[in-house]
Amino acid sequence: MMNSRRLASWTLLAALAACGCDRPVASPSLKAVSAASASPFAVDIAFDRPQSRLEVANKSHYLIRRVGADGPGTVPQSVQFIDTLFGETVRTTFQLGTLEDSTLYEVTVRGARDAYGNAYLPGDSVVAAVRTGLNYDSPLREALDRRCNRCHAGAAPAAGYRTDSYASLFGFGSDSAAAHPIHNLIPGDAQCLLVVKTGPKGKEFSRAHLTYAESELFRNWVVSYQARR
Numbered sequence: 001m002m003n004s005r006r007l008a009s010w011t012l013l014a015a016l017a018a019c020g021c022d023r024p025v026a027s028p029s030l031k032a033v034s035a036a037s038a039s040p041f042a043v044d045i046a047f048d049r050p051q052s053r054l055e056v057a058n059k060s061h062y063l064i065r066r067v068g069a070d071g072p073g074t075v076p077q078s079v080q081f082i083d084t085l086f087g088e089t090v091r092t093t094f095q096l097g098t099l100e101d102s103t104l105y106e107v108t109v110r111g112a113r114d115a116y117g118n119a120y121l122p123g124d125s126v127v128a129a130v131r132t133g134l135n136y137d138s139p140l141r142e143a144l145d146r147r148c149n150r151c152h153a154g155a156a157p158a159a160g161y162r163t164d165s166y167a168s169l170f171g172f173g174s175d176s177a178a179a180h181p182i183h184n185l186i187p188g189d190a191q192c193l194l195v196v197k198t199g200p201k202g203k204e205f206s207r208a209h210l211t212y213a214e215s216e217l218f219r220n221w222v223v224s225y226q227a228r229r
């Protein structure tokens with residue numbers, strides 16, 4: 001016997017499924033496939049829904065090419081399914097020296113299958129642009145705008161910590177009155193508060209509704225790119 005409460009929640013779920021809004025937090029600026037540098041030799045590729053584990057780590061599905069360069073492009077040396085939480089993000093790794101810093105590339109993804117094994121992309125192929133390297137000016141500033149500033153800016157920022165300027169990210173936040181305050185952002189330090197809090201086990205990960213790829217953006221910027229401007 002189904003009680004009315006249970007019935008109501010099933011009806012809600014069915015309605016959500018029917019309108020395709022199974023991810024309640026919409027990310028208007030995220031595309032079906034997006035790409036971002038993880039390090040000088042790695043590019044993360046994020047899908048907007050869970051992927052087939054069988055297909056997503058197949059390196060022949062990916063090709064990276066410098067915009068304006070001749071030739072077909074380069075297949076990654078390896079592909080790792082790094083997103084154990086949502087199953088949406090892979091890390092493609094290239095031989096050191098393949099990718100130039102601060103340069104426009106395009107990543108072609110072919111033959112992707114979603115978690116149910118269905119062809120995922122219309123036409124089965126999609127191109128995502130990526131500018132190699134991570135800087136505060138792009139794409140970190142946009143990510144902070146999108147996910148953090150609504151709580152960490154204005155007259156009374158949460159924890160006394162502002163995320164709406166480069167300089168303020170280095171602030172002490174709740175440590176301000178401590179005898180030995182520690183900066184929330186320490187370039188190169190994977191244990192600084194900004195990285196820990198935005199990691200998949202951190203409070204800000206759920207509070208800000210980060211995708212796995214966004215969470216990696218914070219860590220990679222701080223660790224691989226020394227939180228550069």
Ligand code: HEC
Binds near residue numbers: 158159163197
């Ligand atoms: C819904 C509001 C909200 C959002 C969105 C949010 N935060 Fe927070 N954040 C808080 C609150 C409240 C605290 C203080 C309580 C705590 O530490 O858990 C906090 C604490 C922090 C701290 C620790 C500060 C300190 O010095 O103790 C950091 C770092 C931080 N947030 C970073 C971020 C980043 C980066 C984002 C975006 C990815 C973000 N937060 C999004 C509300 C928010």
